[in-house]
Amino acid sequence: MWERILTLLRKEFRSVLRDPRMRMVIVGIPIIQTLIFGYAVTLDVRHVPLVIIDRDRTVASRALIQRFIGSAYFDAIAQTDDEDYARSLVDSATAAAILQINAGFEHRQHGGSAAPVQLIVDGADSNTARYVVNYASTIAATADNAIVFERTLRLAGRAVPFGSVDLQPRAWFNADLESRNFYVPGIIAMMVMLISLMLTSMAIVREKEVGTIEQIMVTPIRPLEFILGKSAPFAVIGFIDVGLITAVALFWFDIPFRGNFALLLFGVALFLLGTLGIGLFISTVSRTQQQAMMTTFFFFFPAMLFSGFIFPIANMPVFFQWLSLVNPLRYMLVVIRGVFLKGVGLDVLWPQFTALLTIGVVVMAVAVSRFRKTLS
Amino acid sequence: MNLRRLWAVARKEGLHIRRDPRSLGLAIGIPMLMLLAFGYALTLDVDRVPFVVWDQSSTTQSRDFVARYTATPYFNFRGAVTNYTALERAIDAREAMLGLIIPSGFARSVDAGKPAAVQAIVDGSDSNTAGIVLGYAQAITLDFNRQLALEQIQRRTGLSPGAGLDLRTRVWFNPDLASRNFIVPGILAVIMGLISALLTSLTVAREWESGTMEQLISTPVQPTELILGKLIPYLAIGLVDLVLAVLMAVYLFDVPLRGSVPLLFGAGTLFIVATLAQGILISALARQQLLASQLAMVATFLPAFLLSGFAFAIANMPVIVRGITYVVPARYFVALVKGIFLRGVGLDVLWADALFLAVFASIMLVAAIARTRKHLS
Numbered sequence A: 001m002w003e004r005i006l007t008l009l010r011k012e013f014r015s016v017l018r019d020p021r022m023r024m025v026i027v028g029i030p031i032i033q034t035l036i037f038g039y040a041v042t043l044d045v046r047h048v049p050l051v052i053i054d055r056d057r058t059v060a061s062r063a064l065i066q067r068f069i070g071s072a073y074f075d076a077i078a079q080t081d082d083e084d085y086a087r088s089l090v091d092s093a094t095a096a097a098i099l100q101i102n103a104g105f106e107h108r109q110h111g112g113s114a115a116p117v118q119l120i121v122d123g124a125d126s127n128t129a130r131y132v133v134n135y136a137s138t139i140a141a142t143a144d145n146a147i148v149f150e151r152t153l154r155l156a157g158r159a160v161p162f163g164s165v166d167l168q169p170r171a172w173f174n175a176d177l178e179s180r181n182f183y184v185p186g187i188i189a190m191m192v193m194l195i196s197l198m199l200t201s202m203a204i205v206r207e208k209e210v211g212t213i214e215q216i217m218v219t220p221i222r223p224l225e226f227i228l229g230k231s232a233p234f235a236v237i238g239f240i241d242v243g244l245i246t247a248v249a250l251f252w253f254d255i256p257f258r259g260n261f262a263l264l265l266f267g268v269a270l271f272l273l274g275t276l277g278i279g280l281f282i283s284t285v286s287r288t289q290q291q292a293m294m295t296t297f298f299f300f301f302p303a304m305l306f307s308g309f310i311f312p313i314a315n316m317p318v319f320f321q322w323l324s325l326v327n328p329l330r331y332m333l334v335v336i337r338g339v340f341l342k343g344v345g346l347d348v349l350w351p352q353f354t355a356l357l358t359i360g361v362v363v364m365a366v367a368v369s370r371f372r373k374t375l376s
Numbered sequence B: 001m002n003l004r005r006l007w008a009v010a011r012k013e014g015l016h017i018r019r020d021p022r023s024l025g026l027a028i029g030i031p032m033l034m035l036l037a038f039g040y041a042l043t044l045d046v047d048r049v050p051f052v053v054w055d056q057s058s059t060t061q062s063r064d065f066v067a068r069y070t071a072t073p074y075f076n077f078r079g080a081v082t083n084y085t086a087l088e089r090a091i092d093a094r095e096a097m098l099g100l101i102i103p104s105g106f107a108r109s110v111d112a113g114k115p116a117a118v119q120a121i122v123d124g125s126d127s128n129t130a131g132i133v134l135g136y137a138q139a140i141t142l143d144f145n146r147q148l149a150l151e152q153i154q155r156r157t158g159l160s161p162g163a164g165l166d167l168r169t170r171v172w173f174n175p176d177l178a179s180r181n182f183i184v185p186g187i188l189a190v191i192m193g194l195i196s197a198l199l200t201s202l203t204v205a206r207e208w209e210s211g212t213m214e215q216l217i218s219t220p221v222q223p224t225e226l227i228l229g230k231l232i233p234y235l236a237i238g239l240v241d242l243v244l245a246v247l248m249a250v251y252l253f254d255v256p257l258r259g260s261v262p263l264l265f266g267a268g269t270l271f272i273v274a275t276l277a278q279g280i281l282i283s284a285l286a287r288q289q290l291l292a293s294q295l296a297m298v299a300t301f302l303p304a305f306l307l308s309g310f311a312f313a314i315a316n317m318p319v320i321v322r323g324i325t326y327v328v329p330a331r332y333f334v335a336l337v338k339g340i341f342l343r344g345v346g347l348d349v350l351w352a353d354a355l356f357l358a359v360f361a362s363i364m365l366v367a368a369i370a371r372t373r374k375h376l377s
Helices: A002-017 A020-040 A059-070 A083-091 A105-111 A126-156 A179-210 A212-218 A223-252 A261-284 A289-305 A318-326 A328-342 A346-375 B003-018 B021-041 B060-070 B084-092 B106-111 B127-157 B179-201 B203-210 B212-218 B223-252 B261-286 B289-306 B319-325 B329-343 B347-376
Strands: A048-054 A074-079 A097-101 A115-122 A164-172 B049-055 B075-080 B098-102 B115-123 B165-172
Touching (some): A002 A020, A002 A179, A002 A223, A020 A179, A020 A223, A020 B319, A048 A126, A059 A074, A074 A083, A083 A097, A115 A126, A126 B127, A126 B165, A164 B127, A179 A212, A179 A261, A179 A328, A179 B289, A223 A261, A223 A346, A261 A346, A289 B179, A289 B289, A328 A346, B003 B223, B021 B179, B021 B223, B049 B127, B060 B075, B060 B098, B060 B106, B084 B098, B084 B115, B115 B127, B179 B223, B179 B261, B179 B289, B179 B329, B203 B212, B203 B261, B203 B289, B223 B261, B261 B289, B261 B347, B329 B347
Parallel strands (some): A048 A074, B049 B075
Antiparallel strands (some): A097 A115, B098 B115
16 A cells, blocks of 8 residues: 555656746745745835925924924925825825924914814825824824923923823834734745645646546555545645745744744644645546636635734624634644744644644545545 | 637637636636625724733722723723733733733822833734734823823913814825725735636646647637637626626725726726736746646736735835836736725826836737747747
8 A cells, every 4th residue: 555655656746846847836936925925015104105284384383394204104205385286196195194284383382272283194095094193193192292391381480290101012922013023924824725725636636637537546546545645745845835934934034933843843734634635625626727726716715814814813703703713724823923923832822733633634534535436 | 810710719718618617607706705805804904902901000090091991992901910920821812912011109100290101012923903002002191191291280280281282184085994995996906816817827728738739729820819819708707807896896895986987997908908918928838737827826816915005005115025016017906996996086197007007918918929929830
């Protein structure tokens, strides 16, 4: 039996890796993907392009403007009195916000009333807009505090102390709030899933499409051996990709690795059980490679989106949160991020490992039994 | 080019599609499924953030401070903890995103007119959420400070200095900051790109793999007719997808469509042709379906998802990556779709994006035809 599996393995490795371009793809895609993710995927917002309309032109208005552009959050890209021009800059997405100070700003501020300031924010990108609103209200609150302090000084003739809360933020696991640290480890799970799903399902369906599956069926190879021989190469490729992506993450992006690498590999093994099973299942319901590819996507997309990879699960409607409980990617991401960033071990991650194992065994059992039926 | 031959190729390809109802169904189903997912379930909005408090002060003042947090819809109070380990465990187990530590001297400092340090510990592993959470916390704290200052000044001096500044924020195009309005038009572009690439990346490779390419070569069909003929049925599917997706965005998700509908579909057609041609080019280069599918992933889906600006703002990327986005057709289409949907602007603002898309589509078509010609001879 082992001899037959070994023969099949060799044949399978050869048919996948025969094409030098395919070899490039297997090594190249994970690296390219990691690099793009590491560099491109950031939801952090800095240097928001700001248009300034200052109709007051006084010391007070300039001081407020300075508070905005003196921070790292805003860059003044234009100062104008022409509202239409300012609007056109927002329309074309050149500017993300307009700060408008109307005449009388300083006068009202000195007169002891609240001086109005307008901030117009481009809401088309709601994520950036939320940051802009947060930044601006922080800056405004600080400015307001300074104004109240000065005003009291003038009115009372002395400095009146007032208490305040000094919030000292500390971000655990990711002190600089680098989005890279969050996304890059997750790519491991995503790549392993995509490769094991797509390559397994397409490789098996290709035998059907070209007709070689009949030839294999007349050999003494048994279904289980066929499955093992077909899926093992992709498991191996999956593990190679884990190594590659981890290397890029550690040595290129300086992502911290605080946990145990062996534990990570163990998690990947359990995860692969499930994804290879799904790949196998897809192969049983597909006749052509195109069908296999599209069915893979039909599964892979929701799995990726409802895993917490980019969009937090806690923000989803309850129904989808329940749905995500059967998604192996969800658990794998917790394991990977836990091992990379938090350095936690089995004592914290055992529920995820149990879930991965359960999903893996169930899916594999269903897929194998279905596969046997389609072969015979 | 002969129209009759072109039509024959188109009919042949159409038959291929018709004989494979599942692929056709998926070509319609995947976009609908993704739109539903994005419209209903996926949001970057952050609210009801779970938080715990370790209140070592336990005074009216400290409870007053915590009440500010519980009063907003942004935070969801998950209970008090009485030591650091419990707070640590709550964050480790992801039961809380934020932990506030109020020192025992809180009330004393505040009453004495001195700053009191409160630690805000946030789970930073999801940096985007963490950044927004800290922004909320900061805003609530500053608001607390403002009121505290006014109260204490009044108590000490009898003066009421009043507020100094009144920031009036207005959000254009999307006043509620609903991330749905931001994501749905963008995802429309991503889906269209993905589907077109999936549809055509295998068609020419399949002909090579199954050996039918040789038969096609022996017919009088010209490369131009072959490529355009293969493209026509898929363009039809892509347009059906586009119509359905726009209808869903507008009627199901209430995303405002403020600009010109013909312009939207014009841009959509250009984009579909560009990505279909790109898929055919990949297919012609790879000549093997497994390889073509992998190449299509890297060349179309990834850039459309990551480098198009649909969720991740291009302005925040490093210069080199920003440079790469200029050769990603989805970038232009995302700009067009968002401009037409939310801003309601027309070609006077968007002409450059439309032009780039047209240029890209032509280059891809010519390259796909040239590549096929080379193989034929």
